[in-house]
Structure formats: C-alpha cells, structure tokens
Amino acid sequence: MHYYSLGKIPHKRHTQFRKPDGSLYHEELFSTEGFSNMYSLLYHCNPPTQIVQVGDPISVAAKVVNDKQLKHRSLQGFNIQPEDDYLKSRKPVLVNNDCQIILAAPRRSTSDYFFKNADADEVIFVHVGSGTLKSMYGSLDFSYGDYIVIPRGTVYQLHFNDENNRLFIVESYSPVLTPKRYRNAFGQLLEHSPFCERDIRKPQNLETIDEQGDFLLYIKKQDQIYPYHYLSHPFDLVGWDGFVYPYIFSIHDFEPITGRVHMPPPIHQTFEARNFVICSFVPRLYDYHPQAIPAPYNHSNIDSDEVLYYVDGDFMSRKHVEKGQITLHPGGIPHGPHPGTVEKSIGAKETRELAVMVDTFKPLLLTDIGESIEEKDYYKSWLV
Numbered sequence: 001m002h003y004y005s006l007g008k009i010p011h012k013r014h015t016q017f018r019k020p021d022g023s024l025y026h027e028e029l030f031s032t033e034g035f036s037n038m039y040s041l042l043y044h045c046n047p048p049t050q051i052v053q054v055g056d057p058i059s060v061a062a063k064v065v066n067d068k069q070l071k072h073r074s075l076q077g078f079n080i081q082p083e084d085d086y087l088k089s090r091k092p093v094l095v096n097n098d099c100q101i102i103l104a105a106p107r108r109s110t111s112d113y114f115f116k117n118a119d120a121d122e123v124i125f126v127h128v129g130s131g132t133l134k135s136m137y138g139s140l141d142f143s144y145g146d147y148i149v150i151p152r153g154t155v156y157q158l159h160f161n162d163e164n165n166r167l168f169i170v171e172s173y174s175p176v177l178t179p180k181r182y183r184n185a186f187g188q189l190l191e192h193s194p195f196c197e198r199d200i201r202k203p204q205n206l207e208t209i210d211e212q213g214d215f216l217l218y219i220k221k222q223d224q225i226y227p228y229h230y231l232s233h234p235f236d237l238v239g240w241d242g243f244v245y246p247y248i249f250s251i252h253d254f255e256p257i258t259g260r261v262h263m264p265p266p267i268h269q270t271f272e273a274r275n276f277v278i279c280s281f282v283p284r285l286y287d288y289h290p291q292a293i294p295a296p297y298n299h300s301n302i303d304s305d306e307v308l309y310y311v312d313g314d315f316m317s318r319k320h321v322e323k324g325q326i327t328l329h330p331g332g333i334p335h336g337p338h339p340g341t342v343e344k345s346i347g348a349k350e351t352r353e354l355a356v357m358v359d360t361f362k363p364l365l366l367t368d369i370g371e372s373i374e375e376k377d378y379y380k381s382w383l384v
Contacts, residue, residue, distance in 0.1 A: 007239025040242025129165030138203030298336030
C-alpha cells in the first residue's frame with residue numbers, strides 16, 4: 001500500500017499530542033512483521049490496553065478430512081447454509097499452513113460486538129450483498145465484486161444492508177500485498193499494472209467514539225476465538241497515518257491483459273502472499289491470432305494447487321458451472337478444458353466470465369464442511 005492519513009495527527013511522531021483539556025492522546029504503533037515492515041501510527045482518546053474481562057476461548061479450528069488425497073474436486077459453495085451471526089457463518093472448506101479458504105453467508109451485522117483476526121490478513125470477496133466495513137481507521141462501503149483487504153489486528157465490524165449475503169474469504173498467515181512485479185522501487189504501481197492507486201478505495205469518515213463502558217471484542221488467535229471485554233470503545237481514534245489500513249479493490253476495476261494467443265494465468269494476478277496468489281478473471285476480449293484457440297490448454301499443476309471460485313458469467317472451458325462453485329485442481333495431475341469446449345471456443349470474440357482464483361504452492365486439505373458440499377464424481381467430468 002501507499003501512505004495515507006485521516007483525522008488529526010501531531011507534527012512529528014512519538015511527540016506530545018494533547019487533547020483540548022490538556023491530557024495526552026495515546027499513540028499506538030500498528031506494524032507488520034515486527035518493526036521491520038509497513039506500519040501505521042494510531043492516536044487513541046483512551047489507552048488501547050484497558051481490559052476489563054477475558055472469557056474462555058472457543059475453538060474454530062478446521063476439521064480436515066481425506067488428508068492428502070490427490071483428486072480433482074468441486075464444491076457447491078451456495079450450499080453453505082446462512083447463519084445469523086457473522087463469526088458462526090464463516091465455514092473453512094480448504095486449508096493449509098499458509099491460508100484458509102472460507103465461505104460465509106451471514107444474515108446479520110456485527111453491531112453488538114467487534115472482531116479482530118490476530119492470526120491472519122483477510123481478503124473478503126463480496127459475491128452477494130452490500131454494506132459498510134467499520135473499523136478503527138474509518139468506514140468503507142462495499143458491494144458486489146469488492147475485495148475487502150483487512151490487515152491482521154484490525155478491529156472491525158461488518159454492517160450489511162440486508163440478510164442476503166455471500167462472502168468468499170481468504171485468510172492469509174502472511175501479509176497480503178499487490179504483486180511485486182507491478183510495483184517500482186518506491187511501491188508505486190507501474191504503467192503496465194492491470195490496476196493503479198486510483199482504483200483502491202481507502203477508509204473515509206473517521207468517527208471518533210470517545211466512550212467508556214463494556215465493549216465486547218472477539219479476537220481470533222491460533223484457531224481460537226477469545227472474548228475480550230474492553231473499557232473503551234475500539235473506534236476512539238482521533239487520527240492516524242501510515243501504510244497499514246483496510247482498503248477495497250473492485251474486481252470490476254481489474255483491467256485484463258490480452259494477447260494474440262492464449263495468455264497464462266499469472267496475467268490475472270491481483271494479490272500475493274507467502275506461498276499463494278489471488279487472481280481475478282474478468283470479462284475480456286479473446287486472443288486475436290487468426291488461428292488462436294481461446295480455451296486454455298491442458299496443463300499440469302506440478303507444484304501448485306489451483307482453486308477457482310466461480311462468480312458470474314459463462315466459462316468456455318467448463319461445463320455445468322454454477323455461481324458459488326469452487327473447483328480444486330491439485331498439484332501433481334493435469335487438468336484442462338472439458339470435452340468439446342476447445343472446439344466450441346474457436347471463433348469466439350470475448351468472454352463475460354467473472355471468477356476468483358487462488359493458487360497455493362503447498363497442498364490444500366479438504367475440511368468436513370467442504371466434504372459436505374462436494375460433488376463426488378467431479379473428477380470424472382473429463383470423460384466424453
């Protein structure tokens with residue numbers, strides 16, 4: 001990310017910054033990877049350390065099944081049943097030591113508690129629904145097609161506009177960044193990047209809530225959720241600045257890279273983290289070589305697992321695709337277009353597909369929830 005500031009901050013960091021009554025604001029360093037990477041400085045009305053009570057933790061650890069079974073899989077994501085509570089609605093379906101892929105269908109906003117993921121950065125893709133992310137940094141309005149990127153440790157609430165919501169969530173145990181090859185030495189997105197800083201929406205409308213009482217904050221750490229009760233409202237910042245904050249990038253603002261012949265998946269890359277990437281497949285013109293084959297060629301995933309989350313539109317390489325469907329093509333066995341789709345794609349001028357892809361460089365394991373929504377015979381779908 002790049003530098004941003006909201007609200008009131010002192011002229012120089014780590015110096016006296018006083019309230020109108022003469023007392024000091026409380027500075028907090030919010031940093032990633034210790035003190036050696038990106039950070040923001042936050043200025044609280046009250047100390048962010050005033051814990052009133054800590055409850056017993058609740059396990060949210062994923063339950064893995066069919067450990068290390070090598071098989072193409074298809075999951076019907078919209079078969080995940082809605083839940084009233086946001087945290088209870090989050091259902092991990094594929095996991096490894098670098099990330100978790102989670103589906104959620106929450107009905108209600110998190111208005112009576114706050115949430116902080118101390119384990120992972122979160123990328124929340126909004127498939128269905130709209131609302132507002134409220135955090136200590138300010139507010140962000142979200143809607144269909146938005147990636148909400150939330151750095152670990154961010155205290156937030158999700159306020160939905162109605163009960164019909166579908167989220168595709170990737171938890172990352174390392175910082176989520178824009179692709180390195182699209183940034184210059186100063187962090188600016190380059191001219192050939194498929195998006196730029198203008199496409200990134202940053203927090204707005206910083207609301208300083210200087211209140212004391214009993215504020216429930218659920219903190220996720222090591223697959224446990226700890227209920228914490230704080231004396232002060234978490235959104236008591238009078239100002240902040242730095243490089244660490246939640247932001248939104250819409251998949252609809254991703255500008256596809258095209259060529260005379262079929263271009264490989266890395267051109268769709270949108271985010272990177274340790275041992276995995278996130279890509280965006282968006283409507284685009286097809287290849288323009290006179291003998292081009294628009295459908296992707298067969299390829300062997302030798303060292304990565306490929307996950308596709310189907311959002312909308314028609315997919316020329318797959319048959320019987322449904323919204324919210326997830327396919328997993330694991331490393332070690334080839335996959336490619338379904339029979340008949342290659343010939344059918346020849347002569348087509350464009351695609352209207354919309355999908356999110358997650359490629360991991362360590363195997364993903366299926367959970368019990370993933371197994372419950374699996375199409376068992378998907379691996380046979382390449383038979384004529």
